[in-house]
Amino acid sequence: MTQNEKKLLQQFRGLTEKQRETLLDFAAFLAARGEVAAAAEPIQPLPMERPAQESVVKAIKRLMATYPMLERNKLLHETSNQMTRHVIHGIPAVTVIDDLEVLFRRHYEMHIAPSEKD
Numbered sequence: 001m002t003q004n005e006k007k008l009l010q011q012f013r014g015l016t017e018k019q020r021e022t023l024l025d026f027a028a029f030l031a032a033r034g035e036v037a038a039a040a041e042p043i044q045p046l047p048m049e050r051p052a053q054e055s056v057v058k059a060i061k062r063l064m065a066t067y068p069m070l071e072r073n074k075l076l077h078e079t080s081n082q083m084t085r086h087v088i089h090g091i092p093a094v095t096v097i098d099d100l101e102v103l104f105r106r107h108y109e110m111h112i113a114p115s116e117k118d
Contacts, residue, residue: 045067
């Protein structure tokens with residue numbers, strides 16, 4: 001569930017039954033007008049050149065900006081593991097950044113791949 005969906009659900013739960021009905025009627029109205037987002041082509045990564053000298057933190061920020069379509073919470077665990085490899089285990093920044101590049105690319109490919117459930 002995206003952040004917007006969570007926010008909408010939280011707000012929906014705070015409404016009275018009458019307000020919920022009104023909100024659902026409005027959503028139906030918008031859907032009938034054809035303004036509901038169609039399955040558009042996935043957002044492409046924004047090209048950002050990797051600097052010759054880059055810290056792991058800056059690389060994570062760059063990759064987040066490169067792949068804005070990815071949900072940060074899905075990347076948090078693996079990204080923090082990479083940071084731990086660098087800070088605690090002494091893995092060179094270049095190696096960790098290479099692994100982060102692969103990690104973000106893999107998440108992007110999963111994001112654009114058609115769902116097996118559909």
